[in-house]
Amino acid sequence: MLSVEQKLLKTRLNRRSKRAIIMTKLKTWVAAAAMLALSGAAQSALINRGGGMIYDTTANITWLADMNYAYTSGYAASGVAPGSTWDENTI
Numbered sequence: 001m002l003s004v005e006q007k008l009l010k011t012r013l014n015r016r017s018k019r020a021i022i023m024t025k026l027k028t029w030v031a032a033a034a035m036l037a038l039s040g041a042a043q044s045a046l047i048n049r050g051g052g053m054i055y056d057t058t059a060n061i062t063w064l065a066d067m068n069y070a071y072t073s074g075y076a077a078s079g080v081a082p083g084s085t086w087d088e089n090t091i
Helices: 004-038
Strands: 046-050 053-056 061-064
Touching: none
Parallel strands: none
Antiparallel strands: 046 053, 053 061
């Protein structure tokens, strides 16, 4: 059986634990709201130039529509340039 002092201490610890949980949840929500508020919308026009080429107006570059072009064009059976290994092509 718990004494009155032990019961009071247990009650205080439970209240502190509940407050800590509430504060942690509140901090998480505030951080998520701040990230959402500070994130901007990215806008870029993608223009199809034909022949599998896509132009990005923001980055001012042209992309290949086919990511595996080396394989589908028949240049490389594995999709990796001849004479190189997979390790040489990674960043």
